[in-house]
Amino acid sequence: MTSPADGRGATGSLVAIGVVKTFAALRAVDGVSLTFNRGEILGLIGPNGSGKTTLINVLTGMLHITAGEVWVNGTNITGWAPHRIARVGLARTFQVVRLFHEFSVLENVEVAALSSGRIPRREATARAWEALERVGIAHLAPWPAAALPQGEERRVEIARALATAPEFLLLDEPGAGLTEPEVETLLATLSTIRRDLGCGILIVDHDMRLIMRLCDRIHVLNYGRTIAEGTPDEVRREPAVIEAYLGASAEAG
Structure with a gap:
């Protein structure tokens, strides 16, 4: 596999090299390197507090990077502002859904599209x-966002990200709080997005059934450091992952 350092100039890839993020004495992300490509689904997992959301926030410019580099399609975007990063093809969702509750569902998604660049309202x-x-929620377009149940809110969040025409889609716990049928719908939706749009997807989630079925590769963090990376089958058998996160039952399975 191409190392992140070797692939920094590649088109069609998002590359993080030795990313560090500190908060005072806390090293929340500690030298993480990863690469994922357009058309690939990469899972990012680890225990609570392992640095997953912090890493996404650094990649998308929501937090200032302490050390390291981030490259998109061969361009060094390290230290760029979030709006500038969004315009080179990164879109993300949040753990806590951030809709404009006074707007309709359609208006929420239109706002996201308008924020992605200088495009006319019609587009x-x-x-x-x-x-x-x-x-799968066009029928909800006229609904006020405030009236949506949690599962539909999360689908609107994904629609908002897609409306920016991303090359890379970073999803922070899109399955949180969803019922089992809603998780199945999410799995099918993300698989279709990858197939039809060809964008790369990085997904953080605690639902291991979703992660293991959806992802091509999985990157595992613990205490801000990478402890494993590989296919779902490789990761589920990695002793460090079993000890830190999956539990002894995963070894048996």
Whole structure:
């Protein structure tokens, strides 16, 4: 496999090299390197507090990087502001859904499309409808966002990200709080997005059934450091992962 350092100039890839993020004396992300490509689904897992969300926040410019580099399609985006990073093709969702509750579902997605660059309102509306249809909630377009149940809120969040026409989609716990049927719908939706749009997807989630079925590769963090990376089968058998996260039952399974 190509190392992150070797692949920093590659098109069609997002590369993190030795990323460090500190908060005072706490090293929340400690020298993490990873690469994922367009058309690939990469799972990012680890115990609570292992640095997963912090890493996403650094990659998308929501937090200032302490050390290391981030490259997208051969461009060094280290230290860029979030809006500038979004315009080179990174989109993300949040653990806590951040919809404008006073707006309709369609308006929420239109706002995201408009924020992605200088496009006319007509194009933003078209992108919004396409994104809502892609995640299966076009029928909710006129609904006030405040009236949505949690599962539908998360689908609107994904639609908002898609409306920015991303090359790389970073999803922070999109399965949190979903019922089993909703998780199945999410799995099918993300698989379809990868197939139809060809974007790379990085997903953080604690639902191991979703992660193991969906992802091509999995990257595992503990205490801010990488402890394993590989296919789902390789990761589930890694002793360090079993000890830190999956539990003894995973070894038996």
